[in-house]
Amino acid sequence: MKLATCLLAGVAFAASPRAVAENWPQFRGNGGQGRSATAAPLAWNVASGENIRWSTAIPGLGHSSPIIWGPHLFLTTADRPGPRPKLKTGVYGAGESYAENEPHQWRLLCLDRDSGRILWNKPGHEAVPRQERHLKASHANSTPATDGRSLVAIFGSEGLFCFEMDGTLRWKKDLGKMDAGPWNEPKLQWSFASSPLLHDGKVVVQCDVLSEQFLVVFDARDGRELWRTARQEVANWCTPAIAEANGRTQIVLNGWKQIGGYDFATGRQLWTLSGGGDIPVPAPLVVGDWAFFTSAHGSHRPIRAVRLAAAQGDITPPDIADSSAAIAWCHPKLGSYMQTPIVIGPLLWSCDWQGILTCVDRATGEIRYSERLLRAGSAFTASGVAAAGHLYFLNEDGEAFVVPAEGTFSVAARNRMDGLCLATPAVADGTLFVRTTEKLLAIGRR
Numbered sequence: 001m002k003l004a005t006c007l008l009a010g011v012a013f014a015a016s017p018r019a020v021a022e023n024w025p026q027f028r029g030n031g032g033q034g035r036s037a038t039a040a041p042l043a044w045n046v047a048s049g050e051n052i053r054w055s056t057a058i059p060g061l062g063h064s065s066p067i068i069w070g071p072h073l074f075l076t077t078a079d080r081p082g083p084r085p086k087l088k089t090g091v092y093g094a095g096e097s098y099a100e101n102e103p104h105q106w107r108l109l110c111l112d113r114d115s116g117r118i119l120w121n122k123p124g125h126e127a128v129p130r131q132e133r134h135l136k137a138s139h140a141n142s143t144p145a146t147d148g149r150s151l152v153a154i155f156g157s158e159g160l161f162c163f164e165m166d167g168t169l170r171w172k173k174d175l176g177k178m179d180a181g182p183w184n185e186p187k188l189q190w191s192f193a194s195s196p197l198l199h200d201g202k203v204v205v206q207c208d209v210l211s212e213q214f215l216v217v218f219d220a221r222d223g224r225e226l227w228r229t230a231r232q233e234v235a236n237w238c239t240p241a242i243a244e245a246n247g248r249t250q251i252v253l254n255g256w257k258q259i260g261g262y263d264f265a266t267g268r269q270l271w272t273l274s275g276g277g278d279i280p281v282p283a284p285l286v287v288g289d290w291a292f293f294t295s296a297h298g299s300h301r302p303i304r305a306v307r308l309a310a311a312q313g314d315i316t317p318p319d320i321a322d323s324s325a326a327i328a329w330c331h332p333k334l335g336s337y338m339q340t341p342i343v344i345g346p347l348l349w350s351c352d353w354q355g356i357l358t359c360v361d362r363a364t365g366e367i368r369y370s371e372r373l374l375r376a377g378s379a380f381t382a383s384g385v386a387a388a389g390h391l392y393f394l395n396e397d398g399e400a401f402v403v404p405a406e407g408t409f410s411v412a413a414r415n416r417m418d419g420l421c422l423a424t425p426a427v428a429d430g431t432l433f434v435r436t437t438e439k440l441l442a443i444g445r446r
Helices: 003-015
Strands: 051-056 067-069 074-080 104-112 116-128 151-154 160-163 168-171 197-199 202-208 213-219 225-230 241-245 248-253 259-263 268-274 286-288 290-294 305-306 327-332 342-344 347-351 356-361 367-372 386-388 390-394 399-406 413-416 427-430 431-435 440-441
Touching: 067 160, 104 440, 116 347, 116 427, 197 241, 213 248, 225 342, 286 342, 342 386, 386 427
Parallel strands: none
Antiparallel strands: 051 440, 067 074, 074 104, 104 116, 151 160, 160 168, 197 202, 202 213, 213 225, 241 248, 248 259, 259 268, 286 290, 290 305, 305 327, 342 347, 347 356, 356 367, 386 390, 390 399, 399 413, 427 431, 431 440
């Protein structure tokens, strides 16, 4: 990047006058809960510009979500020469890999939150990808994270990167080849997707791949490894979560064989739970001292509620549907393959990849409804988000369903985007930031 461009970016960074109330610092925002307290538009029209604040073309291909800190948006992408790669979307069972032999540039972008103008676009790494990807995946699946002092991003098998807030590389770590693929088809490669966390100046990374499984924490200041704990897992695509329970901070992980909690200071495993779907993707959802887990594929696809204050040792029940002091409730067949659930007040919603939306009482597991958003066709990959009293679910074909956050089912609005949508949106201060395969759009009242 030319020096003049960098200087202009620095001026824009320092001089932006906007006072911002709400950040969205990681995958699914604060605490990974996927919700904002401010209402966003229910309806918009990309073609006419109704409630479209701005639209910015994004180079390359990525399914990572935008994150927000102050007046700036940050986004990662994987760019290569030639046309943008084609994706095979929809509901299907094939899991073929796609190899790309061209050099890619993994890039970190900063955009002005108000205008969508790209302030800087900096390369973080350049190489031929070390791993193949799934036909509907990208080489930039992992969402970055920030705490206002550091920016961290995982570029798949290319490593973990920590940047200053102006995009200057601070340090990087080679975590090895992230051979993420199904445990029973080890020749398939689907590309890495777990997103990093920043908490108390520490970088938290869940690395469950075919060759090795571990949880690791680094010091964000200098990249020093603080601890690493081995796990006995299958490859998965889950992002960790942070929880407070019994006066202790713990890292909560989803999985198949070792769902569980780990002491944030030492890495010691505090509790463990096994069983569920054998290709785990959703992140744990932590609300207070409760954690909600879902997964799918294989014989089970559960939604489970764990009381973290009561979780100690092995809490795996004799039967997956059983409850206990630690497991408040479980529905063995209502879980989601791809999306992380969302909680608003006393209710929890989980949308599966075929668009079946299930609402339950989060304390008791009582089912309020289970209804299809779409009768047939498109798959749902992006996780739902909430703005005040409404939920937003986007399918891969770019249709957005707006659902009232109530215990009875209805659809308040259906809106079309202008491209494929596999990235989870960000939402803050009344604006939805939606990434399609070609653009980033800000949907909000002008």
